[in-house]
Amino acid sequence: MKSNRPQKPERRNRMGASQMSRTERQQRNPRPEPARVQGAVQSQMSWRDKFDAWSAHHSNSAIESLLRMLETPLQSAMTWLVIAIAIALPAALFVVFSNLQQIGQAWQDSSQVSVFLKKEAGASQAQELRGRIAQRPDVLDARYISPEQALIEFKQNSGLGELASHLDENPLPGVIMITPKMQQNTPQALADLQQTLVAEPLVADVRLDMLWVKRLHQFIAIAERFVTALAGLLALGVLLVIGNTIRMAIENRRDEILVVKLVGGTDAYVRRPFLYTGLWFGVGGGIVAAVLLALGFWWLAAPVAQLADLYQSSFRLQGLGFIESIQLILLAGFTGLIGAWIAVARHLYQIQPR
Known part of the structure; x- marks a missing residue:
């Protein structure tokens, strides 16, 4: 019988030769290994990504601040009503001035x-x-x-x-x-x-009868100063109301502000929702003021027309138009934004993580 033992060394030699040839090929043609990155890598954002993130945070802040106000409808409605009354008073006097000028044009023949x-x-x-x-x-x-x-x-x-x-x-x-x-x-x-x-x-x-002309112009000058002073005082009242409301909102979210600042949030990032809150308070108060003025002048229009007819006059009481109402709402929103900015700049600086 033939034995298979002599064949084992030959098989081993073949395997060793194949491994050696493979090693030689690897040494002759080494494969490049990928370079390993050591340490932290800094990623840079493009200006478009930054703008998208900025605009997204603005929209989120605006929607979130409005939803927070709607979560407490009674408190928000009372604040809107206070702001509306403060805005409606000088606006009503402004409309009265416009009607006085209309009467002055009707009296133009008296200055012949x-x-x-x-x-x-x-x-x-x-x-x-x-x-x-x-x-x-x-x-x-x-x-x-x-x-x-x-x-x-x-x-x-x-x-x-x-x-x-x-x-x-x-x-x-x-x-x-x-x-x-x-x-x-x-x-x-x-x-x-x-x-x-x-x-x-x-x-x-x-x-020429100059006396009534001088009286009319003097009355208009005094009334203009009175309306300007009253509008300034009421605007200051609106700023104080919105500022106090924003201060309470900042105190209620003090812990949240501290956490945001600890993780690297900037003051502008933290300030943004409160500014939108002041803007919404101003815009809401302006809308309520425009509605109150429209209802008030509609209620007075009929008696004033009847009184004018008794004096054989074509005078009719005119309220705020559409453009004037939009201007009133925008002015109220701008006032609310200014009040919120003052309150946030004062109270947000005091909240600093230790």
């Missing part, structure tokens, strides 16, 4: 300048003077009344028609009735117009 002509002034000369006066930039209209027409109006309106019929000659002169423009309807402008007309050779006298 009466130019009395000399007896020797003929009709053609009077018409020529009227045309030159009407072309002035500060004159809205100029109307000539002849002596005959003035006598007819005197008989109709004075109640002395029978007595005027027995007169031998017409004692009334020709008159030019001048209506100045509204922007020139000031005491100084009317006085300048009066001096210019007196210098005309055909003019005998110029009559």
Whole structure:
């Protein structure tokens, strides 16, 4: 029988040769090993990623702050109502001013300048003077009344028609009735117009009732200062109300603010939700104020119209328009944002992790 033992060394030699050849091939063509990174690696964000993160946090802060306010509807509604009352008072006075200006335009005929002509002034000369006066930039209209027409109006309106019929000659002169423009309807402008007309050779006298004009302008000046002072005081009250509300919100979230600052949150990151809270308080108060003003002027419109009709006037009470309402809401939101910024800048600095 043949034995297989002599074949074992040969098989081992073959295996060893194959391993040696493989080792030689690896030594001849070594594979490059990947370099190992040692230590921490700093990743850099592009400006687009930073902007996306910034805008996302803004939107999240705005939505989260609004939802927090809606979680306490009674407290938020009371704050909105207080802000609305503080905003509605000066806004109502502003609307009253606008209506007074409308009444002033309706009274524009009361500021007419009466130019009395000399007896020797003929009709053609009077018409020529009227045309030159009407072309002035500060004159809205100029109307000539002849002596005959003035006598007819005197008989109709004075109640002395029978007595005027027995007169031998017409004692009334020709008159030019001048209506100045509204922007020139000031005491100084009317006085300048009066001096210019007196210098005309055909003019005998110029009559102008300046007293009511001075009273009206003085009243408007006093009322404007009063409204400005009241608006400033009420705006300060709105700032204090919103500032106190933001201070309470900061105190309630003190622990959360400390944790955010410990993990590296910046003051701008922490400040952002509270600023949106102040903005929402201001915008909500402005909306409530606009609604209150609309309801109030709608309620007063009918009695004011009836009173104007009794005086044969076409005056109608005008409330806030759409553009004015939007401006009121934006102004209230800006005021709320300023109040929140002041409160956060003062109280957030005091919260620092130890």
